[in-house]
Amino acid sequence: GAGVSQSPSNKVTEKGKDVELRCDPISGHTALYWYRQSLGQGLEFLIYFQGNSAPDKSGLPSDRFSAERTGGSVSTLTIQRTQQEDSAVYLCASSRGQNTGELFFGEGSRLTVL
Protein backbone atom coordinates (compact mmCIF):
# COMPACT_ATOMS: atom_id res chain seq x y z
CA GLY A 1 0.00 0.00 0.00
CA ALA A 2 0.90 3.64 -0.26
CA GLY A 3 1.15 4.20 3.47
CA VAL A 4 1.22 2.41 6.81
CA SER A 5 -2.13 0.79 7.44
CA GLN A 6 -3.45 -0.02 10.91
CA SER A 7 -6.54 -1.89 11.96
CA PRO A 8 -8.88 -1.59 13.66
CA SER A 9 -9.01 2.19 13.77
CA ASN A 10 -11.16 2.01 16.89
CA LYS A 11 -11.59 -0.80 19.38
CA VAL A 12 -13.77 -0.82 22.47
CA THR A 13 -13.35 -3.81 24.73
CA GLU A 14 -14.20 -4.93 28.22
CA LYS A 15 -11.61 -5.22 30.93
CA GLY A 16 -10.02 -8.63 30.93
CA LYS A 17 -10.49 -9.34 27.23
CA ASP A 18 -7.62 -9.88 24.80
CA VAL A 19 -7.11 -7.55 21.80
CA GLU A 20 -5.04 -7.74 18.65
CA LEU A 21 -3.90 -4.69 16.74
CA ARG A 22 -2.54 -5.04 13.24
CA CYS A 23 0.01 -3.01 11.30
CA ASP A 24 0.76 -3.31 7.59
CA PRO A 25 3.92 -1.30 6.84
CA ILE A 26 4.97 0.36 3.63
CA SER A 27 6.19 -2.24 1.15
CA GLY A 28 9.93 -2.73 1.36
CA HIS A 29 10.34 -1.11 4.77
CA THR A 30 12.43 -3.40 6.93
CA ALA A 31 12.05 -1.60 10.26
CA LEU A 32 8.72 -1.46 12.09
CA TYR A 33 7.88 0.31 15.34
CA TRP A 34 5.04 0.31 17.87
CA TYR A 35 4.35 3.32 20.09
CA ARG A 36 1.60 4.16 22.55
CA GLN A 37 0.20 7.68 22.67
CA SER A 38 -1.70 8.65 25.79
CA LEU A 39 -3.11 12.07 26.61
CA GLY A 40 -0.30 14.17 28.03
CA GLN A 41 2.22 11.34 27.81
CA GLY A 42 3.61 11.82 24.34
CA LEU A 43 4.80 8.81 22.38
CA GLU A 44 5.87 5.90 24.52
CA PHE A 45 8.20 3.45 22.75
CA LEU A 46 6.99 -0.14 22.96
CA ILE A 47 9.01 -2.28 20.56
CA TYR A 48 10.72 -2.22 17.20
CA PHE A 49 11.47 -4.90 14.61
CA GLN A 50 14.30 -5.18 12.16
CA GLY A 51 13.00 -7.74 9.73
CA ASN A 52 11.21 -10.36 11.83
CA SER A 53 13.40 -9.98 14.91
CA ALA A 54 12.86 -7.54 17.75
CA PRO A 55 16.24 -6.24 18.99
CA ASP A 56 14.59 -4.08 21.62
CA LYS A 57 11.48 -5.07 23.56
CA SER A 58 12.33 -2.89 26.51
CA GLY A 59 9.31 -0.64 26.15
CA LEU A 60 6.63 -3.29 26.53
CA PRO A 61 4.82 -2.27 29.75
CA SER A 62 4.17 -5.77 31.08
CA ASP A 63 4.10 -9.41 30.09
CA ARG A 64 0.50 -8.91 28.97
CA PHE A 65 1.91 -7.17 25.91
CA SER A 66 3.50 -9.06 23.04
CA ALA A 67 4.21 -8.41 19.39
CA GLU A 68 5.27 -10.43 16.42
CA ARG A 69 6.14 -9.79 12.82
CA THR A 70 6.03 -12.40 10.11
CA GLY A 71 7.43 -12.43 6.61
CA GLY A 72 9.18 -9.14 7.27
CA SER A 73 5.88 -7.38 6.75
CA VAL A 74 2.69 -7.39 8.84
CA SER A 75 2.98 -7.02 12.60
CA THR A 76 0.48 -7.79 15.33
CA LEU A 77 0.48 -6.24 18.80
CA THR A 78 -1.44 -8.36 21.30
CA ILE A 79 -2.64 -7.18 24.69
CA GLN A 80 -3.90 -9.92 26.98
CA ARG A 81 -6.31 -9.39 29.88
CA THR A 82 -6.72 -5.71 29.05
CA GLN A 83 -6.86 -3.15 31.85
CA GLN A 84 -8.33 0.34 31.82
CA GLU A 85 -4.85 1.87 31.86
CA ASP A 86 -4.21 0.22 28.49
CA SER A 87 -6.62 2.71 26.89
CA ALA A 88 -4.60 4.79 24.42
CA VAL A 89 -3.85 5.26 20.75
CA TYR A 90 -1.42 2.64 19.49
CA LEU A 91 0.73 3.92 16.65
CA CYS A 92 2.70 1.89 14.17
CA ALA A 93 5.51 3.28 12.03
CA SER A 94 7.87 1.85 9.46
CA SER A 95 11.12 2.93 7.89
CA ARG A 96 13.52 1.76 5.22
CA GLY A 97 15.86 0.48 7.90
CA GLN A 98 18.58 3.00 7.32
CA ASN A 99 19.71 4.59 10.55
CA THR A 100 19.20 8.02 9.03
CA GLY A 101 15.72 7.30 7.76
CA GLU A 102 12.49 8.90 8.81
CA LEU A 103 9.58 7.03 10.33
CA PHE A 104 6.29 6.88 8.42
CA PHE A 105 3.34 6.62 10.77
CA GLY A 106 -0.06 5.04 10.45
CA GLU A 107 -3.25 6.69 11.65
CA GLY A 108 -3.25 4.63 14.82
CA SER A 109 -5.61 2.25 16.60
CA ARG A 110 -7.61 3.86 19.38
CA LEU A 111 -8.19 1.34 22.17
CA THR A 112 -10.79 1.96 24.87
CA VAL A 113 -11.02 -0.50 27.75
CA LEU A 114 -14.24 -0.23 29.71
Added chain:
Amino acid sequence: AQSVTQLDSQVPVFEEAPVELRCNYSSSVSVYLFWYVQYPNQGLQLLLKYLSGSTLVESINGFEAEFNKSQTSFHLRKPSVHISDTAEYFCAVRSLTGGFKTIFGAGTRLFVKA
Protein backbone atom coordinates in the same frame (compact mmCIF):
# COMPACT_ATOMS: atom_id res chain seq x y z
CA ALA B 1 19.88 4.95 26.88
CA GLN B 2 18.49 8.08 25.34
CA SER B 3 15.82 10.41 26.64
CA VAL B 4 14.11 13.53 25.32
CA THR B 5 12.66 16.42 27.30
CA GLN B 6 10.31 18.94 25.78
CA LEU B 7 10.10 21.69 28.31
CA ASP B 8 6.75 23.18 27.30
CA SER B 9 3.58 21.13 27.03
CA GLN B 10 1.64 24.01 25.46
CA VAL B 11 2.71 27.19 23.67
CA PRO B 12 0.04 29.74 22.76
CA VAL B 13 1.18 32.45 20.36
CA PHE B 14 -0.37 35.11 18.16
CA GLU B 15 -0.24 34.83 14.39
CA GLU B 16 2.90 36.37 12.82
CA ALA B 17 4.77 36.24 16.13
CA PRO B 18 8.01 34.24 16.49
CA VAL B 19 8.03 30.96 18.36
CA GLU B 20 10.57 28.60 19.89
CA LEU B 21 9.76 25.06 20.97
CA ARG B 22 12.42 23.67 23.27
CA CYS B 23 13.94 20.20 23.16
CA ASN B 24 16.77 18.76 25.22
CA TYR B 25 18.10 15.25 24.93
CA SER B 26 20.29 12.95 26.95
CA SER B 27 22.56 10.34 25.41
CA SER B 28 25.94 8.78 26.08
CA VAL B 29 26.60 8.41 22.35
CA SER B 30 26.18 10.55 19.26
CA VAL B 31 22.64 10.89 18.00
CA TYR B 32 20.44 11.82 15.11
CA LEU B 33 17.71 14.32 15.94
CA PHE B 34 14.25 14.79 14.47
CA TRP B 35 11.19 16.96 14.76
CA TYR B 36 7.83 15.44 13.83
CA VAL B 37 4.52 17.28 13.57
CA GLN B 38 0.97 16.02 14.12
CA TYR B 39 -1.71 18.30 12.67
CA PRO B 40 -5.24 17.98 14.10
CA ASN B 41 -6.80 14.65 13.14
CA GLN B 42 -3.76 13.60 11.12
CA GLY B 43 -0.87 11.19 11.63
CA LEU B 44 2.65 12.16 12.59
CA GLN B 45 4.96 13.29 9.80
CA LEU B 46 8.60 14.34 9.65
CA LEU B 47 9.22 18.09 9.81
CA LEU B 48 13.03 18.18 9.74
CA LYS B 49 16.07 16.22 10.84
CA TYR B 50 19.72 16.66 11.82
CA LEU B 51 22.07 13.89 10.74
CA SER B 52 25.46 15.56 10.32
CA GLY B 53 27.10 18.62 8.80
CA SER B 54 25.56 22.04 9.29
CA THR B 55 24.01 22.33 12.72
CA LEU B 56 21.17 24.46 11.37
CA VAL B 57 18.48 22.56 9.48
CA GLU B 58 15.35 23.91 7.84
CA SER B 59 11.96 22.67 6.78
CA ILE B 60 10.06 23.62 3.65
CA ASN B 61 7.46 25.61 5.62
CA GLY B 62 9.83 27.99 7.37
CA PHE B 63 10.75 26.13 10.56
CA GLU B 64 14.38 25.68 11.53
CA ALA B 65 16.19 23.86 14.29
CA GLU B 66 19.74 24.13 15.53
CA PHE B 67 21.74 21.27 16.97
CA ASN B 68 23.76 22.42 19.98
CA LYS B 69 25.99 19.59 21.16
CA SER B 70 27.35 21.37 24.21
CA GLN B 71 23.86 22.14 25.50
CA THR B 72 22.38 18.86 24.15
CA SER B 73 19.54 20.85 22.62
CA PHE B 74 17.64 20.87 19.35
CA HIS B 75 15.18 23.77 19.68
CA LEU B 76 12.66 24.42 16.91
CA ARG B 77 12.03 27.99 15.79
CA LYS B 78 9.93 29.93 13.33
CA PRO B 79 10.21 33.71 12.91
CA SER B 80 6.54 34.22 12.01
CA VAL B 81 3.84 31.61 12.62
CA HIS B 82 0.58 31.05 10.77
CA ILE B 83 -2.76 29.73 11.97
CA SER B 84 -2.02 26.59 9.95
CA ASP B 85 1.02 25.85 12.14
CA THR B 86 -1.33 24.89 14.97
CA ALA B 87 -0.32 21.30 15.75
CA GLU B 88 1.54 19.10 18.20
CA TYR B 89 5.30 18.95 17.71
CA PHE B 90 7.44 16.04 18.85
CA CYS B 91 11.22 15.99 19.22
CA ALA B 92 12.88 12.60 18.71
CA VAL B 93 16.36 11.08 19.06
CA ARG B 94 18.05 8.00 17.66
CA SER B 95 21.57 6.88 18.49
CA LEU B 96 24.11 6.36 15.72
CA THR B 97 25.07 2.95 17.02
CA GLY B 98 22.07 1.55 18.84
CA GLY B 99 20.03 0.25 15.96
CA PHE B 100 16.88 1.99 14.88
CA LYS B 101 15.21 2.63 18.24
CA THR B 102 13.75 6.14 18.19
CA ILE B 103 12.70 7.88 21.37
CA PHE B 104 10.17 10.72 21.37
CA GLY B 105 9.51 13.55 23.77
CA ALA B 106 6.12 14.21 25.34
CA GLY B 107 5.22 16.76 22.68
CA THR B 108 4.49 20.48 22.61
CA ARG B 109 1.09 21.71 21.53
CA LEU B 110 1.47 24.91 19.52
CA PHE B 111 -1.70 26.96 19.38
CA VAL B 112 -1.63 29.94 17.02
CA LYS B 113 -4.25 32.60 17.71
CA ALA B 114 -5.57 35.20 15.25
